[in-house]
Amino acid sequence: MRAELIAVGTELLLGQIVDTHSAYLSQELSRLGIDVYYHSTVGDNRGRLQEVIRLAKSRSDIVIFTGGLGPTEDDLTKEALAEVLGVSLIEHAPSLEHIRGFFKARGLTMPEANRKQAMVFPGGVVFPNPNGTAPGVAVTHDQVTYVLLPGPPVELIPMFEDHVRSFLHGLLPHDEVVVSRVLRFYGIGESHLEEKVGHILRQQSNPTIAPLAKEGEVTLRLTAKAASEAEAQALIQPVRQALLEVVGKYCYSDNDEPLERICIRRLTEQQRTVALAESCSGGLLAETLTSIPGSSQAVKGGIVSYSNEAKERLLQVPASVLERFGAVSMEAALHMAEGARAALNTDFALSITGVAGPEPAEEKPVGLVYVGLAEKGQPSRAYRLQLSGSRRKIQIRSVKHAMFILQERLKKGETT
Amino acid sequence: MRAELIAVGTELLLGQIVDTHSAYLSQELSRLGIDVYYHSTVGDNRGRLQEVIRLAKSRSDIVIFTGGLGPTEDDLTKEALAEVLGVSLIEHAPSLEHIRGFFKARGLTMPEANRKQAMVFPGGVVFPNPNGTAPGVAVTHDQVTYVLLPGPPVELIPMFEDHVRSFLHGLLPHDEVVVSRVLRFYGIGESHLEEKVGHILRQQSNPTIAPLAKEGEVTLRLTAKAASEAEAQALIQPVRQALLEVVGKYCYSDNDEPLERICIRRLTEQQRTVALAESCSGGLLAETLTSIPGSSQAVKGGIVSYSNEAKERLLQVPASVLERFGAVSMEAALHMAEGARAALNTDFALSITGVAGPEPAEEKPVGLVYVGLAEKGQPSRAYRLQLSGSRRKIQIRSVKHAMFILQERLKKGETT
Numbered sequence: 001m002r003a004e005l006i007a008v009g010t011e012l013l014l015g016q017i018v019d020t021h022s023a024y025l026s027q028e029l030s031r032l033g034i035d036v037y038y039h040s041t042v043g044d045n046r047g048r049l050q051e052v053i054r055l056a057k058s059r060s061d062i063v064i065f066t067g068g069l070g071p072t073e074d075d076l077t078k079e080a081l082a083e084v085l086g087v088s089l090i091e092h093a094p095s096l097e098h099i100r101g102f103f104k105a106r107g108l109t110m111p112e113a114n115r116k117q118a119m120v121f122p123g124g125v126v127f128p129n130p131n132g133t134a135p136g137v138a139v140t141h142d143q144v145t146y147v148l149l150p151g152p153p154v155e156l157i158p159m160f161e162d163h164v165r166s167f168l169h170g171l172l173p174h175d176e177v178v179v180s181r182v183l184r185f186y187g188i189g190e191s192h193l194e195e196k197v198g199h200i201l202r203q204q205s206n207p208t209i210a211p212l213a214k215e216g217e218v219t220l221r222l223t224a225k226a227a228s229e230a231e232a233q234a235l236i237q238p239v240r241q242a243l244l245e246v247v248g249k250y251c252y253s254d255n256d257e258p259l260e261r262i263c264i265r266r267l268t269e270q271q272r273t274v275a276l277a278e279s280c281s282g283g284l285l286a287e288t289l290t291s292i293p294g295s296s297q298a299v300k301g302g303i304v305s306y307s308n309e310a311k312e313r314l315l316q317v318p319a320s321v322l323e324r325f326g327a328v329s330m331e332a333a334l335h336m337a338e339g340a341r342a343a344l345n346t347d348f349a350l351s352i353t354g355v356a357g358p359e360p361a362e363e364k365p366v367g368l369v370y371v372g373l374a375e376k377g378q379p380s381r382a383y384r385l386q387l388s389g390s391r392r393k394i395q396i397r398s399v400k401h402a403m404f405i406l407q408e409r410l411k412k413g414e415t416t
Numbered sequence: 417m418r419a420e421l422i423a424v425g426t427e428l429l430l431g432q433i434v435d436t437h438s439a440y441l442s443q444e445l446s447r448l449g450i451d452v453y454y455h456s457t458v459g460d461n462r463g464r465l466q467e468v469i470r471l472a473k474s475r476s477d478i479v480i481f482t483g484g485l486g487p488t489e490d491d492l493t494k495e496a497l498a499e500v501l502g503v504s505l506i507e508h509a510p511s512l513e514h515i516r517g518f519f520k521a522r523g524l525t526m527p528e529a530n531r532k533q534a535m536v537f538p539g540g541v542v543f544p545n546p547n548g549t550a551p552g553v554a555v556t557h558d559q560v561t562y563v564l565l566p567g568p569p570v571e572l573i574p575m576f577e578d579h580v581r582s583f584l585h586g587l588l589p590h591d592e593v594v595v596s597r598v599l600r601f602y603g604i605g606e607s608h609l610e611e612k613v614g615h616i617l618r619q620q621s622n623p624t625i626a627p628l629a630k631e632g633e634v635t636l637r638l639t640a641k642a643a644s645e646a647e648a649q650a651l652i653q654p655v656r657q658a659l660l661e662v663v664g665k666y667c668y669s670d671n672d673e674p675l676e677r678i679c680i681r682r683l684t685e686q687q688r689t690v691a692l693a694e695s696c697s698g699g700l701l702a703e704t705l706t707s708i709p710g711s712s713q714a715v716k717g718g719i720v721s722y723s724n725e726a727k728e729r730l731l732q733v734p735a736s737v738l739e740r741f742g743a744v745s746m747e748a749a750l751h752m753a754e755g756a757r758a759a760l761n762t763d764f765a766l767s768i769t770g771v772a773g774p775e776p777a778e779e780k781p782v783g784l785v786y787v788g789l790a791e792k793g794q795p796s797r798a799y800r801l802q803l804s805g806s807r808r809k810i811q812i813r814s815v816k817h818a819m820f821i822l823q824e825r826l827k828k829g830e831t832t
Contacts (some may be wrong), residue, residue, distance in 0.1 A: 027430070303719055
């Protein structure tokens with residue numbers, strides 16, 4: 001099955017927003033075993049949109065549109081498609097009721113413009129949208145299936161998760177399942193990883209092995225197609241084994257569990273707590289760990305000690321240490337971690353202090369970062385990193401390193 | 417001049433990475449006054465790439481490719497284009513020397529595979545790449561200009577800034593400049609804004625008016641083309657005036673300055689400082705404000721008081737207040753702000769406490785958020801919000817509201 005994605009919206013062509021929908025949908029389709037051969041982006045222009053539709057129709061089995069389902073005159077995805085297919089849209093009463101209710105809940109009356117959002121394709125499918133007004137719609141015509149989804153990720157993603165994925169799954173030949181397994185690696189770069197396992201990558205067929213470099217880490221996604229889940233897993237197993245034999249020491253998760261989730265899970269399992277002290281990462285470590293549901297048991301709190309004053313007042317880092325070694329130092333990292341641990345009375349504390357850039361600081365180079373780990377009843381430790389890249393990249397990598405260190409320490413705790 | 421962007425790379429179709437190049441280039445082209453009508457993404461497949469090239473050739477004046485300039489067999493952008501145009505590539509000695517030097521600097525010899533990166537179009541232009549191996553290339557053929565650029569942003573962006581922008585500028589009719597002005601609005605949703613200024617939007621011609629909804633705010637970009645900067649500004653002025661007459665009370669910036677930048681700028685100008693106390697936003701407010709260069713003067717630090725313990729220990733919120741009113745309350749927000757202000761001895765402090773979701777907490781609904789503002793020598797204030805959406809959306813909107821409140825308060829400070 002060949003799929004094509006069409007992102008509709010002049011704001012995409014003006015570069016005002018980045019098209020994340022296509023990446024999201026492509027990943028999801030890939031997991032379903034549907035091959036995406038084309039992405040296009042087109043503006044809110046009926047003529048060009050219809051051109052793109054006719055092209056897609058001629059070369060793909062599934063065409064997925066995002067955007068252009070709003071109430072304004074510029075929103076024309078449904079209308080353009082209906083015209084190309086030569087069908088008339090019909091009003092869908094439950095959708096109209098939902099849209100009216102959406103406005104009523106905000107103490108407003110539905111503007112007439114929104115009425116067209118309740119128009120759907122006869123004989124097609126309607127996907128409810130609890131996070132917005134426009135329902136998604138789908139219709140199959142002349143052996144091509146068209147799926148029209150809202151643009152905003154907060155509407156698109158739940159709709160896909162709850163309804164569209166199973167709809168697409170239903171389009172697939174039923175004698176096949178697709179199973180993926182993701183291995184996550186830290187401490188090795190993409191080119192080196194590919195070099196080490198190149199012989200395995202070159203021989204891949206089923207499962208396929210897809211490397212992906214993320215900021216500061218690399219993943220390998222193994223995807224197998226077979227007649228049943230069990231058979232697919234049996235195909236994956238030896239390939240996973242072969243990969244781990246070569247690069248297993250860099251693999252921190254073999255079931256796609258990100259660092260933050262591992263940290264929270266292990267802390268929760270061991271009933272232990274952590275406090276955070278951040279300087280150059282500005283709150284990103286706290287934000288990352290607390291993004292995991294249920295983290296409130298494990299993460300008592302954090303301190304963003306952006307200024308030296310804050311380090312002294314909130315973390316009890318002695319002024320003499322800051323004077324002598326600077327805020328970007330092994331000593332500061334150790335004191336910050338110990339100060340956070342004591343202030344919040346936790347089992348562990350992590351600290352990050354460094355030069356995120358773009359300017360050097362304290363005559364220290366951009367990318368010099370210290371990560372500290374304090375532990376109740378144990379000596380504190382600090383680690384020196386020399387990172388490169390943009391400010392944001394350095395912040396993200398520092399945060400990943402801090403989490404990597406914590407989950408490694410907690411791993412040892414599992415055998416204690 | 418009509419431009420089209422083609423992003424080359426199978427990893428884009430697999431959704432493994434998000435195509436940020438297209439957004440970046442689209443914005444830049446928009447600023448140059450070049451209209452982008454199409455984006456396409458295509459895999460590392462010669463046949464499909466040539467299909468896309470032929471289509472682009474038939475409908476656009478400028479075709480810009482990103483990706484596919486690497487040394488591997490999958491990198492075929494130049495080769496595919498050369499074949500469609502019926503030209504032979506030639507070796508460019510300075511580029512070859514640069515590539516050899518790149519490897520030598522790393523103590524390596526250039527692999528033969530990289531040699532093809534030095535092939536360019538005869539009669540064309542070469543854009544140097546100090547951040548990688550592959551130079552960018554451009555060639556005009558049959559009245560269509562093709563520009564081929566490397567994929568990685570760290571190579572693409574400097575190349576565009578240093579060479580490609582002026583190259584493209586040289587393709588334009590020399591009697592025109594393009595000027596934009598962006599108005600930013602808070603406290604009004606996109607549909608309502610468009611409803612209120614609909615009569616102005618419908619009549620737009622030069623300048624064009626492009627609305628864009630971001631999380632919790634809306635912008636209008638006015639873009640004018642004229643013979644000079646002054647004339648373009650003169651075209652923008654009355655339209656800006658007309659818009660502000662209707663919706664000016666929601667406009668917090670008329671020169672595209674985001675909330676965080678305004679906060680830091682006003683604090684710095686007034687030589688005042690702020691401390692932050694966050695619960696449900698988990699560090700996002702600290703991160704957002706400290707993302708502005710130079711914020712270290714204004715932002716002394718922050719506390720992420722994720723647990724009630726942290727609120728008591730770090731912010732001196734009385735246990736009795738938490739017991740009686742809960743952590744998600746007006747009272748808690750006031751105490752948190754005052755506690756942060758006192759702990760860091762700043763002029764102001766902002767606090768955020770609420771239920772970000774997905775579950776309710778303390779029997780309070782998802783989206784109930786309190787934002788507190790403490791000010792030295794003034795009574796503290798707290799604001800109650802009822803937000804909707806995903807956890808992330810609620811966090812972002814709380815943070816925006818906190819910043820909006822602060823910059824409003826600082827605006828009054830300017831007239832004091």
